[in-house]
Amino acid sequence: MIIIVDYGLxxxxxxxxxxxxxxxxxxxxxxxxxxxxxxxxxxxxxxAFDEAMGLLNKxxxxxxxxxxxxxxxxxxxxxxxxxxxxxxxxxxxSVPGLGWLEGTVKKFDxxxxxxxxxLPHMGWNNVMIRQSSPLFNALEDSPxxxxxxxxxxxxxxxxxxxxxxxxxxxxxxxxxxxxxxxVQFHPEKSHHNGVQLLKNFGEM
Amino acid sequence: xxNQGLVKTVKxxxxxxxxxxxxxxxxxxxxxxxxxxxxxxxxxxxxxEPDYKMIENLAVECRMPLCYGGGIKxxxxxxxICGLGVEKVAISSIAVENPGxxxxxxxxxxxxxxxxxxxxxxxxxxxxxxxxxxxxxKNRKQCPIACAKQMEELGAGEIVINSIDCDGVMKGYDIDxxxxxxxxxxxxxxxxxxxGSLNDIRELINTFGVIGAGAGSMFVFxxxxxxxxxxxxxxxxxxxxxxLVQ
Numbered sequence: 001m002i003i004i005v006d007y008g009l010x011x012x013x014x015x016x017x018x019x020x021x022x023x024x025x026x027x028x029x030x031x032x033x034x035x036x037x038x039x040x041x042x043x044x045x046x047x048a049f050d051e052a053m054g055l056l057n058k059x060x061x062x063x064x065x066x067x068x069x070x071x072x073x074x075x076x077x078x079x080x081x082x083x084x085x086x087x088x089x090x091x092x093x094s095v096p097g098l099g100w101l102e103g104t105v106k107k108f109d110x111x112x113x114x115x116x117x118x119l120p121h122m123g124w125n126n127v128m129i130r131q132s133s134p135l136f137n138a139l140e141d142s143p144x145x146x147x148x149x150x151x152x153x154x155x156x157x158x159x160x161x162x163x164x165x166x167x168x169x170x171x172x173x174x175x176x177x178x179x180x181x182x183v184q185f186h187p188e189k190s191h192h193n194g195v196q197l198l199k200n201f202g203e204m
Numbered sequence: 205x206x207n208q209g210l211v212k213t214v215k216x217x218x219x220x221x222x223x224x225x226x227x228x229x230x231x232x233x234x235x236x237x238x239x240x241x242x243x244x245x246x247x248x249x250x251x252x253e254p255d256y257k258m259i260e261n262l263a264v265e266c267r268m269p270l271c272y273g274g275g276i277k278x279x280x281x282x283x284x285i286c287g288l289g290v291e292k293v294a295i296s297s298i299a300v301e302n303p304g305x306x307x308x309x310x311x312x313x314x315x316x317x318x319x320x321x322x323x324x325x326x327x328x329x330x331x332x333x334x335x336x337x338x339x340x341x342k343n344r345k346q347c348p349i350a351c352a353k354q355m356e357e358l359g360a361g362e363i364v365i366n367s368i369d370c371d372g373v374m375k376g377y378d379i380d381x382x383x384x385x386x387x388x389x390x391x392x393x394x395x396x397x398x399x400g401s402l403n404d405i406r407e408l409i410n411t412f413g414v415i416g417a418g419a420g421s422m423f424v425f426x427x428x429x430x431x432x433x434x435x436x437x438x439x440x441x442x443x444x445x446x447x448l449v450q
Contacts, residue, residue, distance in 0.1 A: 120315060
């Protein structure tokens with residue numbers, strides 16, 4: 001069962017809606033009890049890092065999530081702030097991240113930005129796939145997705161970068177290490193490409 | 205939104221019913237619209253709470269980024285709306301009355317989710333503009349350029365300039381106004397009011413490169429008699445608009 005982790009932030013129901021249309025069973029869980037049946041996890045998020053980590057830590061689900069992901073190797077897909085939370089830390093805040101995927105989160109370097117690339121990075125942008133992955137099955141070349149962020153994930157290991165995008169400078173917009181996946185863009189708000197990616201995650 | 209239905213106005217007056225909000229969202233989903241902004245024009249004017257049920261229904265249905273505005277005055281309201289699955293909250297009147305609220309909201313939901321909307325009207329004489337609120341009934345006598353700058357400093361992640369004079373007229377954007385604001389702020393800027401055709405959007409993109417092109421009437425009316433027909437450019441038509449900027 002795909003479990004969408006509801007810790008208080010993110011388009012929980014938008015994901016549920018996508019999977020409902022695809023006829024892929026999923027359920028929204030906001031308490032520890034509901035997590036046991038997870039065969040896949042989605043960690044959504046919109047907002048600020050500390051707020052997100054704070055809410056997740058207070059939700060009562062943190063301990064079981066750590067076990068599911070780190071020990072039982074349940075595949076997890078972090079989205080936007082959910083992806084940032086996978087890291088050890090973020091420049092956006094002071095609360096430690098989950099540390100499920102080695103890396104940190106940094107703010108876009110303002111010296112590389114121009115009038116044409118204001119912050120936040122907000123809008124549709126092309127994604128450059130660097131490594132093939134079942135996550136990208138049947139996606140068109142250079143697919144566009146919706147981005148909404150001012151911070152980005154930097155991987156400790158280059159081989160964890162699945163895809164990149166350009167905004168002033170090049171940054172990783174999809175990452176993976178083992179069972180842990182993260183995407184910077186919002187597949188739940190990216191029309192057909194987003195639906196395909198979520199379908200791929202569901203069917204992996 | 206007005207009386208729970210979708211309306212289009214001309215210069216913020218004479219709201220004309222154009223359809224049911226949920227239905228419109230479904231159609232824009234099919235047409236793969238880039239982004240949707242839903243503004244409840246009753247809420248602030250009538251001093252009402254946002255219609256959370258309606259917002260939730262819209263958010264669940266919407267497969268593209270959604271921004272909601274109308275009646276948001278407190279952090280709690282903004283947080284509640286973001287929690288319903290809305291990407292961004294738009295604040296307008298309260299941003300002018302109590303600008304500090306922008307920082308407060310941005311701190312909790314993130315700057316990327318805070319949009320400051322300024323309804324702007326040109327003065328009768330001369331080249332200056334004023335900010336108006338409450339459906340263009342209250343002249344705040346504040347300069348939109350200075351205000352936009354202040355809002356950016358306080359943490360607004362996007363500024364939307366809504367031209368009251370061009371609203372519903374469909375004869376092109378107020379490019380001069382846009383130039384003045386663009387010079388002053390560095391966050392993403394979106395212009396709203398006046399788009400009548402893809403050429404108007406092309407002109408905007410050619411002038412500014414990266415800019416948000418907002419349109420309402422253009423996407424709901426068709427033809428000289430303004431028959432209600434939801435329409436939206438295809439992916440290739442949109443690509444052509446962007447290609448002219450090299």
